[in-house]
Amino acid sequence: MQPERNIKLTIIAQNLTKIYGTQKAVDHISFRIEKGEVVGFLGPNGAGKSTTMKILACYTLPTEGHAMISGYNIITQNLLVRKHIGYLPEQNPLYNDMYIKEYLLFLSKLHQLGKNANSRVEEMIEMTGLTPEQHKKIGQLSKGYKQRVGLAQALIHNPDVLLLDEPTSGLDPNQIIEIRNLIKTIGKTKTIILSSHILQEVQAMCNRIIIINAGKIVADDTTDNLINSQKQRITVQVEFKNTVSKQQLLSIDGVIKADFNQPKWFIVSEKPDIREKLFEFAVNSGNNILEMTKDNLNLEQIFQQLTVN
């Protein structure tokens, strides 16, 4: 008998915990993801993003807790779950000595697509933009195209849910944009969880962000809410001529955080603009400001402008 499938909630995770030896990689994580959501798992390296992905993809078992994907239990019905998910592991592992078509056909056989296999492979090649390279061996492709093969691999059986572990890591900024656009297009019809340690990345693709640190969820909100909370703050980089102590800077009204990274101070403050106050501070303390910039443009955008054409 078919288990009852909750159409609206595609992923329900409850108290997922994974312990490797003595280390808690994932620590009682719970979340619910509705159909059609594109959710970003954000967190530093080693935060437990990949382990959570591996559990959801049925590669490994949780030490504690359980999860349902498309109404199937990841522990007791793992073969059914695997039919409904597409998983792109970190580093995008591929068989380099196989041809693109050969690889995708092999996967469609594993998914028992039967007669549809050939047309599905063609469809995937077109959808992921692999057409100009389709007769090549995977090993001969550039990293960007390899990533497309990885996505085609995850999509071949038309899954309800896509789990993408760091889908743009290691790509150059142009390739990142291409892959992001591809994921955005796919995201219109599917539920996606993607992991990343770059905020801009998640901001560009997801409508909801789950921030994980040290195996625990520290924030779970819509992207807009999270971005707005960031927008209330600005970061200013200042280089002083003479040494300044952290206490002095923190004593300025509005300064939340001050970090020194030779030779500059990175000062985070509440709006409005803190620069005027910093200038006054320098004058009053008989110091000189050698350089002061407000961080607006992120690094990725600058790099991208330089590399397009």
Next chain:
Amino acid sequence: MIAILSKEITGFFSSIIAYLVIIVFFAITGVFLWIIPETNIYDSGYATLDQLFEIAPWVFMFLIPAITMRAFAEERKTGTLEIILTKPVTDTQLILGKYFSGIILVILSVLPTIIYYYSVYHLANPVGNMDTGGTWGSYIGLILLGSSYVAIGIFSSAITDNQIISFIFSMLICFFFYILIDLLRGLLLISPIDPILEFLSLDTHYISISRGVLDSRDLLFFISFSAVFIILSRLIIEKRKW
């Protein structure tokens, strides 16, 4: 399972591996059978392929580990194991797919030596005066022995992500079950564990089948021998979950 089997076979043939294995097996057994003095058929004066079946287990002892060393070690190293194991395929299907692809390559490398059989058959005086039953028995025995080696190789490949370790380890296990166990029997002479060692020796069952009588006990032994190593491989592959 069929999908994995056919992928593996295509992999063997699209790289140089399959051709190399078939040619090397054919060449080495050929050299011993027809060229090297003392061991060759003309010198022996008997119309038999015994030399082939004596040398073949030794050739397989390094050829089969070379075929199987990639099976899991490479997939583990490149990470493709994670892709396959998150597809709707069970661990057992994956292992069996790789196991049977190895056996098919063993059969394919044994097949060309039928030319030797044909030659000896016609060299015999009178023509055809050779132990046909014994020869066919030996062929079946050799394939069964090869399949045991494949199971050992798959197991050794599952325990590591280093192909060289896998190669050496499987060669050692093959060596142990094929010859060392018999040497041990010779050393221990009549010890209480002698019947167990005799039973576990691959050579005992290989020789038994080579006589041309396909005893179901020998057949069952070879099947269970492979099964044990396949189950062990499965346990190792499943370890990722814990």
